[in-house]
Amino acid sequence: LVADDEETVTAILTIALETSGLEVEVAHSGPDAYERGRDGQFDIIVLDQLMPGMLGIEIIQKWRADGVDTPVIMVSGVDDDRVVIHSLELGVLDFVRKPFRITELTARILRSFQTPEDNRPALVPKTNQ
């Protein structure tokens, strides 16, 4: 799941991830992202911190309270160390500042599919159907 209110960001990430063989769904608001992610169906979620309706950190807190432990990569254009620290305390996998390198962010997402025993990326995401 790629959740960002900037459509350009979701478009560019969708293309980059689909090119790498992943299936992608998008959300453009905080509540939408929360609803889509609350059943834990995604392998990984790329979550923007500043979205209308709900902040990224709030969404993670609610997911964790619901028992959803899907790995999250937080993306933010706000350069605030408190947000970084708080996100990491909530157990996010990675924190990426905007502007970002698409290839680098894609690589980080793909790395999350690696298992400790096997360093090769396992490009077989769970199906969302």
Add this chain to the structure above:
Amino acid sequence: MQGAVFVSVAAVFVIDVVLMVSILTWKPIHRRRAASLQVRRDTYIAILSRYLAASPRGKHSVPAGPSHRLEPITERMAADQAFLDAIIDLRNIVTGPEVEVLGVIATRFGLVERQTKALQRRYPIGRRLRASVALAEMGDESSAQTLLTYLDDREPEIRIQCARGLGRMNYLAAIEPITARFDKEDPWVSARFADTLVGFGSDATAPLLAYVRANHASEDTDGVVQALTVLGTIGDHYSGPALTSILEDAQDIEVKLAAVHALGRIGVPLVLGSLLDVFDSEDWRLRAKTATALGDIGDQTVIPDLSNRLGDSNWWVRRNTAAALARIPGGTDALYEALDSNDKFARDAAAEALFDAGGVGKAIRHEALGTASQADLRLLGHMRDEALTA
């Protein structure tokens, strides 16, 4: 007479109808055009995103032509306003080698040249302004000379965009020309230029100091004050000694105030001596500004100097001094001590600063819990005495 009235009413009616029809026709056309622009922009973003994904090593890996995975970019696409919008949107999201890839595509299809030509025309102004914004957003170094030339364009917004573009590409040669325009611009443009110069960081320190040194004795010091404000915001320690000598040499009060403000923002203890000299100035504005600067620096060694100023003859100096003490570690002790002063001015200033710092609320809570300290009781006593007097 009646005929003339009838003709006037009929003319007004016809004009109203024509206007109404124009608005009703224009609105859907405009909406459709905006929707179409959005669709084309999204399409171009998708196409360009594939180029970015296919060029992991930056400008050297941009595919020269169409491949099985990439849709070719045509001249017709590149001439579309929506294509330029897509490049600019992506340029604001990606970084590093991916910006280079967008730069290669923009250069290959002559986007920079096209916008440069539009800027070079005399009219229409709206088109010229859009071109300056596009060049600023793209931040392509090939447009640097054009942007430098149009820093003195007749349109203020174009000058602002040119400076912004040069800042975005971190074009260091632009620092001096932008600084030199400070005394020629109105405050709004100057402030926008200042924002751009702050973005250059410490690279702008030496040119800004040179400008201040050369111009601080001139009649119109607005530009110098703006430059000093920028130096303070940049906060480069290197500028401390130079600023202290400017503070000593300057005759103009506005320049001195701006220098004091900048020294406070730079925050180097090395400049404390110069600031303490100014703290004895006969001009209350300088004393007040210096108090704030000392608070900004936050060095504990100045607590006695600040405490002595709590009884200053000027209310603004007392207020700033007390506020400065409240920000320095250990300074609140001096404020509590000042509550026992014989000087009513000092007592009031200290109590106000402690109130602003949340001391009264804390003291009331402590008193309610039975844990109030001597300092808490002293502050509450002062506040109650004042309330009774009032």
